Amino acid sequence: MTTRDSDDANLLAARFEEQRSHLRAVGYRMLGSLSEADDAVQEAWLRLNRTGPDGIDNLGGWLTTVTARVCLDMLRSRGARREDSLDTHVPDPVVSGAEGADPEHEVLLADSVGLALLVVLDTLAPAERLSFVLHDMFAVPFDDIAPIVGRTPTAARQLASRARRRVQGAGTAPDPDLGRQRQVVDAFLAASREGDFDALVAVLDPEVVLRADAGAAPSVPSRLVRGAADVARQAMLFRTAGAGRFPAGGADRRDVVVNGVPGTLTVVGGSPQVLMAFTVHDARITHIHILADPTRLAGLELPG
Incomplete structure (x- = not known):
């Protein structure tokens, strides 16, 4: 040459x-x-x-x-x-720190490309x-x-x-204020920790959809749940299951931003275990996405 x-x-x-x-x-x-x-x-x-x-x-x-x-x-x-996995498949998330997307992710996430x-x-x-x-x-x-x-x-x-x-x-657009979205998510998480079914239903949209993708992991089965009452019941089950999987003091739950919306990342022993993302519209949660596939979680670019 x-x-x-x-x-x-x-x-x-x-x-x-x-x-x-x-x-x-x-x-x-x-x-x-x-x-x-x-x-x-x-x-x-x-x-x-x-x-x-x-x-x-x-x-x-x-x-x-x-x-x-x-x-x-x-x-x-x-x-x-x-075709067989569309109901429970969660697309690859883009995860940033709690303050929002970093410059590297801004182009990728322009136009609010949320998981929903x-x-x-x-x-x-x-x-x-x-x-x-x-x-x-x-x-x-x-x-x-x-x-x-x-x-x-x-x-x-x-x-x-x-x-x-x-x-x-499909109503996938979230509320514009990330801080207010986080307040709704915090209320959901608090109600889940306390086992307060009525408080859970109060922050959920009547047509809320929960989509959990665990891949081949047997401990957190993939599932699709629709409706406020059923999602609230599922949250109660997750609370009980989480207590068994992650003993007190063994899990670190961090606030993150997932594709521009509030989320949480549970880390155990330095390894990511569960990533959750919440879409909030009109001050109620309309979509919850849960990724618990260990292979995919291990491959994510996660904030420190």
């Missing part, structure tokens, strides 16, 4: 790195998985490296399109294996998800989306519209 070729390669790599955070954000919204998003970004780099920049007028747009195509293929290939939203996106058909994510979250025109999904621009617009209705109907 000549010096000029080496300089060109370094310049191309530097231009790609300028786009990496954006591309990872696209992949995360498309896939709900940080590792798969990284795989999609890496594949986009490999394709750029093979193709070269000649003839690419808008590198950012080209890379966004390539990353979206890779994600679409990944969504289509994962469809069959996810990612769960809804997981229920969409791949082409619907791509059309919605690219247009509504990244302002990509339907004329550019249409070739990716193999539809007309009008059909791509309809796909995004269907997805938008599903998202809006």
Whole structure:
């Protein structure tokens, strides 16, 4: 390789790195998985490296399109294996300290990409998800989306519209004030510790959904629970089970922020055991996500 070729390669790599955070954000919204998003970004780099920049007028747009195509293929290939676990699957969380997202996570979590939203996106058909994510979250025109999904621009617009209705109907948007959200969550946790069933129901939305994903861990079974009374009863059971699993003084519960909403992280002996995230809307909890899969917890980037 000549010096000029080496300089060109370094310049191309530097231009790609300028786009990496954006591309990872696209992949995360498309896939709900940080590792798969990284795989999609890496594949986009490999394709750029093979193709070269000649003839690419808008590198950012080209890379966004390539990353979206890779994600679409990944969504289509994962469809069959996810069908049976969608109810209890919790997407990969982005966890920050109690004060909120750090700069590294800000791009990834722009537009309040909460776990509740990612769960809804997981229920969409791949082409619907791509059309919605690219247009509504990244302002990509339907004329550019249409070739990716193999539809007309009008059909791509309809796909995004269907997805938008599903998202809006699911009530995934949290209250804007993180401090007030935390007050509601603290009230829930206090009621759970005290075994106060009525106080638990009082801070839960009537249609609240609890989704617990334990992976293959036998001690915390995966489950989906709906409705304030049933979720309150489940919280009472978690309280009893937690007392047995984590003896007094053996567990450290930390306040964290999970995808922009209040959460808690239980750590035992330096190892994360349970991560909980709460979506609060109109001062009531509408969604609770629990991740207790030891393999996935061990792989998370967690605040110190």
